Amino acid sequence: MIEATTTSVGVHARTDEGVLVLELAHPGKRNALTWTMYEQLARHLSEAAARTDLVAVVLTGAGEDGFAAGTDIGSLTDLRSGQDGLDYERRVGAVLDAIRALPVPTIAAVRGPAVGAGLAIAATCDVVVAERGAVFGAPIARTVGNCLPAAVVARVASRMGVARATGMLLTAALIPAEELVASGFVFRLAEEGELDATLAHLLTGLRRSAPLTLRALTATTRRVESALPVPDNDDLLLLAYGSADFQEGVRAFLRKERPEWKGR
Incomplete structure (x- = not known):
């Protein structure tokens, strides 16, 4: 069901x-x-939103490389100011909003790491259906030194619990899928090599x-979640992305070095 169909870089779509x-x-x-x-x-999501033949949308990672290890750090070299960082987060946020705007249920089928933007998606x-051995997190405090939008933090915290989400973010920890079943963040845990079969069983029920x-239940549950207020943290995004530490974090990551944080 979700085996890789190509090795080329990109977002590849197919309907089954x-x-x-x-x-x-x-x-x-x-x-x-x-x-x-x-x-x-974003383009695939926009096209999907207009379709009336869909039962569900599945997002997954290709092959054995994992779900998604966030944004390619090489792309972050383009961010030179706090405003650049804020624009980047709004750009990613628009994609997340497009996922939430789909009229049908959305399923993340995860094997390997779902980190940073991968966690957000x-x-x-x-x-979320995850294979045993999958991990979730956003270790940005240890890597590039940026910040997450409040909407992403609120979503993660509501799904896995505030205390667990806070500990995960502050300690830059990666949490195994096995530990996220009880909270409901991971709805189904598949044994190693059984992600396709577990997903197929779930999709059979949806079909x-x-x-x-x-569609009505999907919209209702999203409205319930959206009823909770989310604070604005643009000032904190501007602070983090506009810092010398962020530039150092990106530089060190790309050179596979340990960043030297200065707190400015």
């Missing part, structure tokens, strides 16, 4: 019995997203369900 599969592919980079991949994903989906009921 009413299910649109969007596959994130960046071989050798753990499917980290480039600017082009974000644009392709998975948390934005209605349901047998009343389409209008699925």
Whole structure:
């Protein structure tokens, strides 16, 4: 169902019995997203929103490279100011909003790491199905020194619990899928090598369900979640992305060095 169909960099789409599969592919980079991949994903989502034949949309990573290891750090060298960083987060935020705007259930099928933007995409989906050994996190405090939008933090915290999400972010930890089942963040845990079968079983149930009921329930649960207020943290995004530490973090990451934080 979700086996890789190509090794080329990009977001590849295919439809299988009413299910649109969007596959994130960046071989050798753990499917980290480039600017082009974000644009392709936005286009696929826009087209999917207008379709009436879909039962569900699945987002997954290609091959064994994982779900998505965030944004390709090489792309972040383009960010030279706090405003650049804020514009980048709004750009990614528009893609997340497009996932939430789809009228059908969205499913993240995760094997390997779902990190940074990968975590945000998975948390934005209605349901997460993960293979044993998958990990989730946003270790930005240890890597590039940026910040997450409040909307992403709120979404992750509501799904896995505030205390767990806070600890994960502050300690730059990666949390195994096995530890996220009890909170419901991971809805179904597949044994190693069984992600396709677990996903297929879930999709069979969706295909047998009343389409209008699925769409109504999807919209209702999203409205319930959206009713919770989310604070603005643009000032903090501007501070982090406009800092010398962020530039140092990107430089050190690309050179595979440990960053020397200065707190400014």
